Amino acid sequence: MKQIVLILMSLLIFSCSSKAQKQTADTDRQSDKRILVAYFSCTGTTEKVATAIAKETGGKLYRITPATAYTSADLDWNDKASRSSVEMADEKSRPALGGETIDLKDYDVVLLGYPIWWDLCPRPVNTFLEKYDFAGKTVIPFATSGGSSITGSVKQLKKLYPKIEWKEGRLFNGGTANVAGWSKQIIEKL
Numbered sequence: 001m002k003q004i005v006l007i008l009m010s011l012l013i014f015s016c017s018s019k020a021q022k023q024t025a026d027t028d029r030q031s032d033k034r035i036l037v038a039y040f041s042c043t044g045t046t047e048k049v050a051t052a053i054a055k056e057t058g059g060k061l062y063r064i065t066p067a068t069a070y071t072s073a074d075l076d077w078n079d080k081a082s083r084s085s086v087e088m089a090d091e092k093s094r095p096a097l098g099g100e101t102i103d104l105k106d107y108d109v110v111l112l113g114y115p116i117w118w119d120l121c122p123r124p125v126n127t128f129l130e131k132y133d134f135a136g137k138t139v140i141p142f143a144t145s146g147g148s149s150i151t152g153s154v155k156q157l158k159k160l161y162p163k164i165e166w167k168e169g170r171l172f173n174g175g176t177a178n179v180a181g182w183s184k185q186i187i188e189k190l
């Protein structure tokens, strides 16, 4: 009888310790990749999603800030002469950035958020991608839009920046509802 009790106790101790090990492994997996959640947003939609993603992934939130903020007149896509229309019509346009600089060496993975503008990412996002050395970094795009998919913007980003290791992007047009599930999925795949 004593032997049976001893065997049962050892089994219990073993199962508890392997569970604890698994929990540590799960926690490690979240923390061993250093994540930057860099986003551009003019009217707050992408910012909300980016904030939720940073919370879910434990990533550092970073706002891609244009040196000169966009006014609502600048964002008028019906006006061919508006700042956004002029910039998006010129594929070489790279509006200057302001805000803090970052040290990309501190991060392994960048989650890159932006609104879709004319089926592409806004030009300040290109400025950001060209300002820092992204070679060999994993970048996972996410976007918000008025209905367009993320596909056209990702296709152009892959073409312009082939040295980046691009992972599949995701459009969040239902607010932050799907953020938790998506964040969990990407962390598991990193």
Ligand SMILES: Cc1cc2nc3c(=O)[nH]c(=O)nc-3n(C[C@H](O)[C@H](O)[C@H](O)COP(=O)(O)O)c2cc1C
Pocket (backbone or CB within 6 Å): 040, 041, 042, 043, 044, 045, 046, 047, 075, 076, 077, 084, 085, 114, 115, 116, 117, 118, 119, 120, 144, 145, 146, 147, 148, 149
């Ligand atoms: C200049 C400009 C161009 C846009 N072009 C598109 C577009 O091609 N397709 C689309 O679905 N939405 C388009 N939109 C809508 C934005 O993608 C959408 O409102 C986005 O969620 C705004 O994000 P933000 O609040 O983070 O700036 C455009 C918006 C602006 C200001």
